Amino acid sequence: MRSLGAVAVAAMLGTSFAFADDATPPKPMKMDEPMHGEMKKETMKKGDVKKAAEKKKRERKPSTEKEAAGAAKK
Amino acid sequence: MKKRTMETSLAGHSPRLIRSVERRLFLRQGLSLGALAMLSGCNLTDDESVQKVLTRMSRWNDRAQGWLFSQSKLAPEFPETAITKPFPFNAFYSEDEVTIVDGKSYRLELSGLIRDKKPWTLPELYALPQTSQITRHICVEGWSAIGKWSGVRFSDFLARIGADTTAKYIGFECADDYSTSIDMATALHPQTLLTFRFADEILPPKYGFPMKLRIPTKLGFKNPKHIMTMDVTNEYPGGYWEDQGYNWFSGS
Numbered sequence: 424m425r426s427l428g429a430v431a432v433a434a435m436l437g438t439s440f441a442f443a444d445d446a447t448p449p450k451p452m453k454m455d456e457p458m459h460g461e462m463k464k465e466t467m468k469k470g471d472v473k474k475a476a477e478k479k480k481r482e483r484k485p486s487t488e489k490e491a492a493g494a495a496k497k
Numbered sequence: 498m499k500k501r502t503m504e505t506s507l508a509g510h511s512p513r514l515i516r517s518v519e520r521r522l523f524l525r526q527g528l529s530l531g532a533l534a535m536l537s538g539c540n541l542t543d544d545e546s547v548q549k550v551l552t553r554m555s556r557w558n559d560r561a562q563g564w565l566f567s568q569s570k571l572a573p574e575f576p577e578t579a580i581t582k583p584f585p586f587n588a589f590y591s592e593d594e595v596t597i598v599d600g601k602s603y604r605l606e607l608s609g610l611i612r613d614k615k616p617w618t619l620p621e622l623y624a625l626p627q628t629s630q631i632t633r634h635i636c637v638e639g640w641s642a643i644g645k646w647s648g649v650r651f652s653d654f655l656a657r658i659g660a661d662t663t664a665k666y667i668g669f670e671c672a673d674d675y676s677t678s679i680d681m682a683t684a685l686h687p688q689t690l691l692t693f694r695f696a697d698e699i700l701p702p703k704y705g706f707p708m709k710l711r712i713p714t715k716l717g718f719k720n721p722k723h724i725m726t727m728d729v730t731n732e733y734p735g736g737y738w739e740d741q742g743y744n745w746f747s748g749s
Binding site: 448449450451452453458459460461462463464469472473475476479480483486487490491494 | 587588589590591593594595596597608609610637638639661670673674675676702718728730731732734735737738740741743
């Protein structure tokens with residue numbers, strides 16, 4: 424009985440420190456499918472968000488690097 | 498009878514009052530111009546020059562919302578009985594496509610005008626003093642829901658990492674490639690939380706594991722989920738929906 428209790432306590436402690444793990448693995452996002460939700464325009468695809476993120480990263484890189492270099496000098 | 502102009506009717510008043518009246522007049526004219534643009538039909542808004550004017554108006558709107566924003570004005574908080582069950586899932590993808598972040602290898606990356614850019618692990622973030630709030634999430638789509646979030650007050654986190662709080666913006670990049678950014682005044686608002694729990698449980702993936710920035714003074718799309726990087730900057734970072742023409746400030 425005591426060992427069962429110890430197992431239960433150990434399980435509780437384990438879950439309280441565990442990170443969220445989904446039992447079912449997610450489906451990979453279908454990038455060429457239309458976006459979900461009401462915010463989109465009709466032509467928007469799920470993959471547009473990834474493309475926009477890559478473009479933004481490229482475009483912002485010079486200015487953010489310049490800003491970081493300026494801050495490092497101070 | 499002498500015609501009353503703005504100059505004659507304000508003669509003798511303090512410069513502060515005159516500035517206030519001028520600002521109101523400018524606001525009214527701005528709103529009239531906005532209404533006119535809306536009335537003129539959808540085809541017009543596809544034109545590039547019209548888009549530029551609308552973008553400029555939206556940025557002016559951002560500034561006006563920034564002036565009106567007060568860090569002492571709090572969003573309403575609710576009792577546990579008011580919590581919406583089930584809390585809606587909303588993203589640009591379906592629930593079975595939710596991004597799964599590995600909590601064990603997760604690191605919150607910091608960049609820009611921050612003194613200590615050391616990446617943060619989840620146990621380190623979970624060890625910070627936490628607070629909870631029950632507030633209403635308001636979506637730009639027209640629905641709202643009340644939920645309970647817990648995490649660290651964002652202003653405390655910014656102080657801890659030595660963020661330059663005189664900077665204008667904080668940008669966020671998320672694991673699902675979503676991005677958004679907020680103004681520093683909102684970042685320092687006492688109800689803006691970097692949250693790790695929803696309804697007293699570790700944030701489930703569908704609500705933004707490992708962390709979501711909860712801002713009850715802003716619309717839902719300004720509350721990024723699955724945050725991976727944070728950038729303190731004076732260079733306007735925009736965001737995914739903001740770059741599509743949604744109003745950037747989107748708050749009260």
